[in-house]
Amino acid sequence: MIETKKAQEYGVLVAVAPKFQSDEKTKEFLDELEFLVQTLDIKVEKAYAQKLEHPDPRTFIGKGKLEEIKEYVKAKKIGNVIFDDDLSPSQLRNLEKEMKVKIYDRSLLILDIFLKRAKTTQAKTQVELARYQYLLPRLTRMWTHLERQRGGTSTRGGAGEKEIETDRRNIRNQINILRKKLDKIETQAATRRKSRDGIVRVALVGYTNAGKSTLMRLISKEKVYAKDELFATVDSTVRKVVINQIPFLLSDTVGFIRKLPHNLIESFKSTLEEVKEADILLHVIDTSNPAYEDHVTVVENTLEEIGAADIRTIKVYNKVDMLEDISDIHTNGKGKAQPSIFVSAKTRFHLAELRSLIYDEVKREHMKIYPNYLEPEHYKLYDYEAEQWGEEEEQ
Missing domain, CATH: 3.40.50.11060 (GTPase HflX, N-terminal domain)
Structure with missing residues (x-):
């Protein structure tokens, strides 16, 4: 071959x-x-x-x-x-x-990238639906393009217009089929999320390529796809993590970007439910990007748009190994003061401290669910350099 x-x-x-x-x-x-x-x-x-x-x-x-x-x-x-x-x-x-x-245009470009990245049935259906919704008002352009390729007849009247109407009808039918399929998938996803009641949920959010998937892999100590590219994660990934005997669910979702097509936000609402229903958000920020403050604003605005702006948030300032001086980083954002930490997923700087901070926040939520929970007397700190659990420390 x-x-x-x-x-x-x-x-x-x-x-x-x-x-x-x-x-x-x-x-x-x-x-x-x-x-x-x-x-x-x-x-x-x-x-x-x-x-x-x-x-x-x-x-x-x-x-x-x-x-x-x-x-x-x-x-x-x-x-x-x-x-x-x-x-x-x-x-x-x-x-x-x-x-x-x-x-x-920007929407078509991002839709094509999402189409390339989508792996699960849910993500593929969401992207396909958004793409058809984008194409529907643009069918005349598509037909003109096909006519030029075929060397066909004029699109004014006759076969051309009939063909466009047939295409429109087919796409509308396809949109209805995909919506029904997505409704079924979303119902199943909602049932799965409901079955997770009784366990604290933490979601990673951030601008695309901020390092969410790398941190997901390091915190959960499981293999999760992570690469230096935009929209490496389109499908949501959920992992169970246990820190000092307290379990929680950690999810990684699609990265945000400025001018994210509205059809995509609409189609991905079920995926973004992982964010909306989280008890704690880890907002990962790429400090090495000169536009990181704009990226923070984009993420905060998107969280507001999907109804997740009031969720307790830890700001994780990532990639500090690429900075000469972290004192130049502005840590202000919308709303009330939020806990924050400077880390480097690449060099593993402050990752043990990040896990400790996550543990404190998860414990607070865990105690709301289980008020009679007895906290262990000792706490094991994970040593990221040695890739093993360290000695027990007194709480």
Whole structure:
């Protein structure tokens, strides 16, 4: 059997920034967009940025910038143009007609990444549903693309429009099927969550690539997929952890990101129930990222949107091994003061202290469920360097 290697795809990035936005902020957004694009194995050749009072209603970017990108894409035989914002169906259609390449907007890009990452039936169904909801108003664009490939007839009237209507009906039917399937899966998931009553639940939250899965693996001491990439975790993972004879459930869920497509938030509501129903949240923050404060705001706003803003939260400032001075880190956030700790999952700095802090918070919740619980006289501290339990210490 002959294996055929997939041809390398190339793309250019496009960002439209408001006039008041700094060049540094625009570059930061483009860097994140490039990281997203690389996740789909598309090699970025160039990035374009334009400052506009308002995006062009027809093509999102100005006429001059459009011509500039068109010329570059044609000369370099680029196959993908990726925008850092959502485009309207007509903008997508017009841009594809002008450039004759695949146009990604931010939602489609993230949906494709989620589709690639999803492993469980629940996650796959959630992403598929969100993708169909995204595609439904954009079917004219899809049909035009197919006609160009086929060298077919005009889409004005006749077969073209009938074909589009058939596609719309098929997608609506598929959306209904997926919603019913998801309802069934969500009912089963809710039953599973209800069966966990009587045990404290802790959920890891944070901006994508903050190090949640790595910390999940270290705290639970079990193998959990963790890699330096965006959306390494799409499916929620739950592990039982015991610290000093107190058990609790630790869950890792999908990372948040700015401008997360609304359809995805809607579709992933059942996965995010792991967050909503948690007793304690571990908000993991990548301190090595210059935009960490913005990322904290994105996470806090998303938690507010899903109704999880009032849950007791420990802020875990991760990747401090990459900093020269941690005193520069601002630890302010929304709402009341929250316990916080500086750690490095890579060097295992302060991981034993993090487990101790988690234990204190879990014990507080455990005592609410079991008020007559007798605490052990001794506490074993896990030695992360030796990867073994240390000597017993007096409480």
